[in-house]
Amino acid sequence: DAYERLYLDSGFTATDDAHIAILAGGTVGGGTTVNWMTSIPIPDRVRAEWEEQHGVTGIASPRFKQDLNEVLREVGAQPSEKIPPKDAALIRGAEGRDWGAEKIQMNRAECGDCGTCPFGCKRGSKQSTLRLHLPQALESGAHLIPDCKAERLIISNGTVRGAVTTCGTRAGAPRTLEIIAPQVVVSGGALRTPLLLRRSGLTHPAIGQNLRLHPVTLAAGIFPEKIEMWRGTMQAAKSEEFIEPMEDRNGYIIESAPGHPGLLSLGIPWTSRDEHQRLMKLAPYIAPFLAIAKDDGGGRVSETRSGFAKIEYRTTPRDERTLRAALGSLVRMAEAAGASEVIAAGSPPVSWRRRDGVEAFQVLQRRLTRFDFSPNRGTVFSAHQMGTARMGSDPVDHACDPFGRVRSSSRPRATDPHGGIVKGLYVADGSLFPTALGVNPMITILALAKRVARTILKDA
Known part of the structure; x- marks a missing residue:
């Protein structure tokens, strides 16, 4: 069961x-x-690889090391x-x-x-997201809707407007729920995040690729x-x-x-x-x-x-x-x-x-x-899936920028107001990894979530 x-x-x-x-x-x-x-936190060698070979700015810095240590403590x-x-x-x-x-x-x-x-x-006893982070979010006014599938994102003029979801899929008689939000974070994991991005009309060639x-x-x-x-x-x-x-x-x-x-x-x-x-x-x-x-x-x-x-x-x-x-x-x-x-x-x-x-x-x-x-x-x-919306500096090879912002395409039009970035749309899960880690990824994913959260606050 x-x-x-x-x-x-x-x-x-x-x-x-x-x-x-x-x-x-x-x-x-x-x-x-x-x-x-x-x-287990990401090895320093892999952090250096991400920064040097994929342009993930600051991932090898003391600031991200602090994020990792904070997560371990939390x-x-x-x-x-x-x-x-x-x-x-x-x-x-x-x-x-x-x-x-x-x-x-x-x-x-x-x-x-x-x-x-x-x-x-x-x-x-397990100090999971379910036990730690979601209760904190709920106390701060968030709403949690379980048994709900994100069907597609609402995107217009290069800006995310929300998401269309189907709720009650297990209980029968599902209903459609449209959620309006100026900022959306996709955290469906490396096997589901790229599917949602594709269903939403995003065409970047790296979406769904580079699976590890x-x-x-x-x-x-x-x-x-x-x-x-x-x-x-x-x-x-x-x-x-x-x-x-x-x-x-x-x-x-x-x-x-x-x-x-x-x-x-x-x-x-x-x-x-x-x-x-x-x-x-x-x-x-x-x-x-x-x-x-x-x-x-x-x-x-x-x-x-x-x-x-x-x-x-x-x-x-x-x-x-x-x-x-x-x-x-x-x-x-x-x-x-x-x-x-x-x-x-x-x-x-x-x-x-x-x-x-x-x-x-x-x-x-x-x-x-x-x-x-x-x-x-x-x-x-x-048991670890990674990399299908990987982050990095190259707009052709990386579906997200170094801070989790989602790219709409590898070659944005000259008229694109955001330079190929979907305004307000972020990824915060193992999909972001440019390469495999070689160790269990949970701590690294949680630390990346902190990094993406700072970016969201900065962009708001």
């Missing part, structure tokens, strides 16, 4: 070739309502006092390989470590002791040992991967009924690890005739090298943590059992250097 109500397309979204399964929030509060609370980001067994295994495996590992900061207060974060927070997905690869260790991945803090530990890019690959970050037994049953690559049953019986002893890759691969989002998002995305050879390296790291980590069996997710999966010995493990590692990440072979997920 939570997946149907809280996630985009009831939690079953994927790229058009079914290669990458996608999870995205689709409720009040967006991704902050359902995410795993991992709070959401109460702090490491967990309790380390669940799956995260203890990650730390143990990293230390066994002489890799760095540390606790993850999470946006929470008085958390009960109940493990239900992906289904909303039943205790109200942070492709995720997975491996799991089966341990002698109980792990129960579904209990406790969702993600309490990470390793940034491989976060820096290399000549032949991008960087990636390693984190623990929680999972509900029902999700595990769907995520286990199918080989046979007996093998699936065996692994489900071992579920309490499984500790999954994931790696989030900073991707180069481009994609685009468009709207189908039935109103759904068509997500086209292809990994590049460099992305696939990154995923292979990441999968190899996950397997080595699980082995060093003491797993009796290690499984690299794929179709078919690749596995090793400790009783097979060291030589067999070396064979596994060599196989992973050739692992097939072509569509429907390598298992790839995405």
Whole structure:
């Protein structure tokens, strides 16, 4: 029930070739309502890249660093006092390989470590937009209209005038509501923001382009002791040992991967009924690890005739090298943590059992250097979508200016009173990212919202 109500397309979204399964929030509060609370700011290296290569003025400045720190403080980001067994295994495996590992900061207060974060927070401990920012807005006079779809923006003479919406879409008998406003902020996420901009008649060629997905690869260790991945803090530990890019690959970050037994049953690559049953019986002893890759691969989002998002995305050879390296790291980590069996997710999966010995493990590692990440072979997920209305200084390559103002086209007419900018229209979500981050994006999105808010006040 939570997946149907809280996630985009009831939690079953994927790229058009079914290669990458996608999870995205689709409720009040967006991704902050359902995410795993991992709070990591944008790396300084990526901030420099955005400013130097994309002209995002001030993003590498102390002022934006202050925004990031303010967000971390506002959401109460702090490491967990309790380390669940799956995260203890990650730390143990990293230390066994002489890799760095540390606790993850999470946006929470008085958390009960109940493990239900992906289904909303039943205790109200998660310091999400739903808990923090929307109540503040309501206290200041804002109105919140849930179960409401933004159909199109009202734009005339290069100025936004409001929006046309359809409300009550889940309850039946929907009605049209026209909202008049001198300033409009679009925050539909990278899979919906570009569709709204297109439906509103904006023709900038970068709208819907440059999709980044942070492709995720997975491996799991089966341990002698109980792990129960579904209990406790969702993600309490990470390793940034491989976060820096290399000549032949991008960087990636390693984190623990929680999972509900029902999700595990769907995520286990199918080989046979007996093998699936065996692994489900071992579920309490499984500790999954994931790696989030900073991707180069481009994609685009468009709207189908039935109103759904068509997500086209292809990994590049460099992305696939990154995923292979990441999968190899996950397997080595699980082995060093003491797993009796290690499984690299794929179709078919690749596995090793400790009783097979060291030589067999070396064979596994060599196989992973050739692992097939072509569509429907390598298992790839995405929980972070970015870049489909990216910001920057180039009016041709960037759909928004460096401060979130939306460009109507790449070549404005000489008579355009606003130089190609739609007056009063802004984007404030992950769509703005010029590139992928390589880390969980929530803190960066919230900090960008502060930056866009200052721009709105300045323009008012």
